[in-house]
Amino acid sequence: MSPRPTHQSPSDRSRRSLLATGCAAAASGFAGCADLLGSEELAHEVEVYNRRETAHTLSVRVENVDSDALYRQTFDIDGDRAREGTEPFTGRPTAVVVTIDDREPVERDWPDPNCEQQGTRSAGGVDVYLLPDDEVRLEPTCNTIYAE
The missing domain is CATH 2.60.40 (Immunoglobulin-like)
Structure with missing residues (x-):
């Protein structure tokens, strides 16, 4: 039995791409805030x-x-x-x-x-x-x- 091919519509790929980009931006944004807060004396x-x-x-x-x-x-x-x-x-x-x-x-x-x-x-x-x-x-x- 061969694996079933998965088909993604262009809108599915766009949503996933947008979600991945948003998560990456949020994670780096939070990391930047943590650096700023941690560096204040x-x-x-x-x-x-x-x-x-x-x-x-x-x-x-x-x-x-x-x-x-x-x-x-x-x-x-x-x-x-x-x-x-x-x-x-x-x-x-x-x-x-x-x-x-x-x-x-x-x-x-x-x-x-x-x-x-x-x-x-x-x-x-x-x-x-x-x-x-x-x-x-x-x-x-x-x-x-x-x-x-």
Whole structure:
């Protein structure tokens, strides 16, 4: 018994060709997206909040284990205002040094936000609060920020 010849109509071949081309394009498109997403480096951020009624100048320096500056910024902030969306930075922060006006710097450990345990893709950041009693408080954040 000989194999039965298969006959494809031109429209069957066109549909199969179109389907194969579409699948190949979709697969390469997804691969390109994965490459783009995978190549973006997560970054840290610092946001500053002045909870006092009067304006203050806050200088924030984030350091690594060798006391090298990973981030340094000075903010002039009116009373009860914030500065959000600051420049992202990379590295392994270990300390945050905050200077209010011309006072002595206040140093705190970089907080560990445990973002992965919270199910968030983030390098972790910090909110710096100047409270009404002149206390400096840090709160960790898990916003997803990428290096520019």
